[in-house]
Amino acid sequence: MLKVYRILLEPNLQILQSVNVFLIEGEEPILIDSGYQESVGQLSIKLDEIGFKLRDISMIINTHEHLDHFGGNAVIKETSRAKVAAHELAIPLMEDMRKQLPSEKHLKGLPDVIVEYARMRSSIYENLKTAKVDVKLKEGDFIKVGDLFLEVLHTPGHAPGHICLYERENRILFAGDMITEKGTPFVDCLHGNIGNFIKSLERLHTLEIDRAFLSHGGEITEVRERIGEILQRELVIEQKLLEILKNGEKEFSELVEEVYGGKGFPYFTYNSVLAHLLKLRDENLLKVEKKAGKFVISLL
Numbered sequence: 001m002l003k004v005y006r007i008l009l010e011p012n013l014q015i016l017q018s019v020n021v022f023l024i025e026g027e028e029p030i031l032i033d034s035g036y037q038e039s040v041g042q043l044s045i046k047l048d049e050i051g052f053k054l055r056d057i058s059m060i061i062n063t064h065e066h067l068d069h070f071g072g073n074a075v076i077k078e079t080s081r082a083k084v085a086a087h088e089l090a091i092p093l094m095e096d097m098r099k100q101l102p103s104e105k106h107l108k109g110l111p112d113v114i115v116e117y118a119r120m121r122s123s124i125y126e127n128l129k130t131a132k133v134d135v136k137l138k139e140g141d142f143i144k145v146g147d148l149f150l151e152v153l154h155t156p157g158h159a160p161g162h163i164c165l166y167e168r169e170n171r172i173l174f175a176g177d178m179i180t181e182k183g184t185p186f187v188d189c190l191h192g193n194i195g196n197f198i199k200s201l202e203r204l205h206t207l208e209i210d211r212a213f214l215s216h217g218g219e220i221t222e223v224r225e226r227i228g229e230i231l232q233r234e235l236v237i238e239q240k241l242l243e244i245l246k247n248g249e250k251e252f253s254e255l256v257e258e259v260y261g262g263k264g265f266p267y268f269t270y271n272s273v274l275a276h277l278l279k280l281r282d283e284n285l286l287k288v289e290k291k292a293g294k295f296v297i298s299l300l
């Protein structure tokens with residue numbers, strides 16, 4: 001059986017979310033994700049409390065290329081012999097974070113709330129120390145942990161290089177950001193892909209999972225039900241969009257207003273609607289046009 005410790009890291013900056021990293025006990029302790037760069041001190045203290053030292057970490061496996069999951073890599077590598085492993089698509093985006101940021105050209109013409117958020121994110125990314133990734137992972141790889149194996153499942157959508165780690169014998173999943181305890185995981189319309197996210201979740205839905213360790217939240221046991229709820233919520237948004245558009249073209253912010261009824265933090269609601277619109281556009285179900293400086297969406 002895997003002995004897993006959940007370590008909650010709470011950053012000082014209010015705009016940043018708390019995140020869990022997981023330590024797997026063994027002769028060669030493994031860390032799943034490394035948290036924020038600024039949280040490494042906190043991680044070191046919390047490891048001491050459970051009888052481990054940061055310098056003893058032999059490997060960090062990053063679930064994906066977001067700064068709450070791999071930000072600590074460089075600092076941990078300086079104080080330990082840890083090797084870093086990540087999915088092959090995540091590696092270039094982790095070694096040079098500028099590659100994750102949309103270009104000004106890409107942002108041109110997008111709704112203001114999306115552009116403001118993207119610029120704010122760029123400013124956070126600029127100060128991050130990055131580290132070389134040592135081990136390139138891909139779908140179907142196995143990582144030996146004592147007598148057991150963690151299977152690499154490539155689950156793109158939340159991020160292109162997102163992986164989940166599955167221990168088949170004891171039906172344990174390290175879910176990264178694919179599953180949250182409440183609500184739905186955030187899928188950034190600029191960097192993520194909601195269509196891929198849904199496909200990846202559908203795949204996880206078919207697996208036998210007794211325990212899932214979540215990066216945001218805790219540990220859950222009713223895993224299939226939770227995945228089903230997330231899928232259902234995404235489906236409802238998509239159906240609402242299509243239903244509204246049946247009555248004729250709509251301007252983007254009107255569409256957000258109708259889908260969310262004025263509730264929710266604007267960046268999240270705008271992002272969610274835009275992510276779904278991009279998916280439906282890729283499926284040739286609708287078109288997005290710019291009329292008098294505004295986005296107008298209509299069914300095809």
Ligand SMILES: [Zn+2]
Nearest residue numbers: 064066158177
């Ligand atoms: Zn993430």
Ligand SMILES: [Zn+2]
Nearest residue numbers: 066068177215
């Ligand atoms: Zn996250």
